[in-house]
Amino acid sequence: MKTKIALLLTIVLVINANAQEIDFGKFDNYVKKSMRDFNIPGLAIGVIQNGDIVFQQGYGVSMVGEDQRISTNSMFGIASLSKGFTAASVGMLVEEGKLNWDDKVTKHLPNWKLSDPIVTNMMTIEDLLCHRSGLKTFDGDLLWYGSNYSREEIITRIQYLPLSYEFRNGFGYQNIMFITAGEVIAKVSGMSWDKFVDTRILNPLGMTQTISSITKYKENTKIAYPHLKRKPQELLNYDNSGATAALNSNVVDMMTWTKFWLNEGIHHGDTLLKASTVRKIFSVQNPLNVSNFDATIGTHFKGYGFGWFLMDYNGKKVVHHGGGLPGYITKVVLVPEENMGVVILTNDMSSICTALMYRLLDEAFGEAKRDWSKDFSSYSKRSDSLSTVKMNKQDQERKAETTPTLPLESYVGTYTDKFYGNATISIEGKGKKAKLKIVLEPAKALFTATCDHWENDSFVFKFNDEFLPRGFANFKLEGAKISGFNIDLPNPDFHFSNLNFVKQ
Structure with missing residues (x-):
């Protein structure tokens, strides 16, 4: 009997050690302190644990110089968080038998090409979703950024850009490949990527405020406007980025999105995505190097699944993804075995999302409370300083006495x-x-x-x-x-x- 009691007590102690109660009063103060560290105008954050929303709050202002405060309903460009919606969309089509993960891209888009014909013929749907195409990180993004090119023309023009590393033997974060995946979804489903996401994901989940274009904003929509170093910017139309970065959302809707993944694709008893598909999406498809920084914080593996980054932290698997567009930085974090999810949306450029992610993970795992905000903001200031030094050096080395060769x-x-x-x-x-x-x-x-x-x-x-x-x-x-x-x-x-x- 004593043995059984001791065993039961050990189990209880382990459970309690794993599932720490977060002091959100203190965390609220830490968020405010972090916003001062990074000097950003606005932020919205939500935390879910064991199926319940345990924290949800807006901070700061929607636009510097205006009175409107950020709320949990304030809309942000969520940028690359859109990729998770694309991965889920592909998973749904695979479950219906309309696609296979290992289908060649040219099976569905016969005219699609990369610069290397061999790679073109080998590229699969899986390859599109895990950044191993041979194109460098962000290669080709000038095709969609602020341009008048359609999605179709963007994925056509990418054939003129040479590959930089061996196919399936490296990592190059590739927005153009996700736009291509969106065009595959459109071809196979018979509806645009936007319509598919709306019909198959947003509507069933009740994410009624999430939209794929700023043209759908209404007059009374609470918009968190983008900023660059606290200077308000005009909204830019990113419709042509489609499946890689087009969505706009808020913390309320994104909490629902987070819960959907933690429930392994089930929403209110309806299975929108099978658990086996969720596991595949959350499995490493492209391994990543563990940096010196990662090693110092106890991370042993990193990789990319389909539309999600993967790593371990304090012995737990962490599924996460960030989003970035000029004036917006966002992040979603999932810890499936702890049934915990985090959403952070900001309307300026900084690494505050990553700092708050680590702070919350430390709080949840009972780790020492490192001041991540102080550390990451100091990294940013150092980077800004180096940029200034580089510019000053250019100015000093300029040959100002020279003239153009021709009129x-x-x-x-x-x-x-x-x-x-x-x-x-x-x-x-x-x-x-x-x-x-x-x-x-x-x-x-x-x-x-x-x-x-x-x-x-x-x-x-x-x-x-x-x-x-x-x-x-x-x-x-x-x-x-x-x-x-x-x-x-x-x-x-x-x-x-x-x-x-x-x-x-």
Whole structure:
């Protein structure tokens, strides 16, 4: 009898050790402190444990300079959190027998191509969903960012971008492949990706406020407007990003989405996705390296499933994904064995979502309360400082005494990059006030700028897009004529270095 009691007591103690009660009063204060650390305008967060919403709160303002407060109903662009909806959509079609995970992409999109015909013919639906195509992280994103290209044209133009690593032997976070998956869903289901998600996921789950386009916002919609360093930005239309980043939602709806996954695809007794499909989606399809940082916090494995990142933390499997668009950073975190989920939505650029994720995991697992906000905000400040140092160095090394090789009129014309499309160079002003003007035609609202001479045949400019730093148009000569130009605009998100504009 004593043995049985001791065993029972041990089990109870283990359960209690695993399922810590979070002090949300203290956590509320920590969120407020974190917002000061990162200096962001607004945030909404929700936490679910054992099927119950245990914390749900909005903080800050929807727009700096305005009075409207962030609430749990405030709408954010959730960006790459859309990928989980795409993975679920594919899973549903597989369960219906309309798709197979290992179907070749060309079976459903016969005209689709990558630059390598062998990879084109081998690429499967699974490959589209786990970032192993051979294209680098964010390669091709200029095709959809602010552009007038349709989803169909985006996935057609990607064939002109060379692969960077061996197919299925690396990781390159690929938005274009998810847009392609969305087009497969449309072809197989007979309805657009947006309509499929709406019909098969959002409506059954009662996620009535989640939409796939800002054009669906109503006059009374509470919008958390995007910000860049606390400066309000206009809403951008990302409809053409479709299955990779188009959704807009709020904490209330995303709590329902989180509960759906924790319930292994069941909502109010209805099975929308089989448990076996959920397990497949949450299984490592593409392993990732464990960084030095990961190792110091006790993470032993990392990988990508279908539309979700996977890792371990304090002995628990953590399923998570972040989303980022200029002015928005978001995150969803699931700990299935603890029946715990977290949603964090913000309307500025920072790593606060990751800091709050680790803080909540520590709270839930009973770990020492590291000040993740302080650590991550210091990393961000260090990065900003390095960017300033780099810019100052460029200024110091500039050969300001040089002049363009040719008169400005010689630089004027239409230039074409086969992958991206046309750019036009014209002259603004007259005489000594004359300057070159650059316009990238597919995204002219964002990518238009007046250029100042920098050195030799290089001109410095700042696009209309406040998200991007300054850049340089470097013109090339063949003999006594301008033959083309390229753009030097280093940034982690949009790869202008892939573009080579040739004068027509």
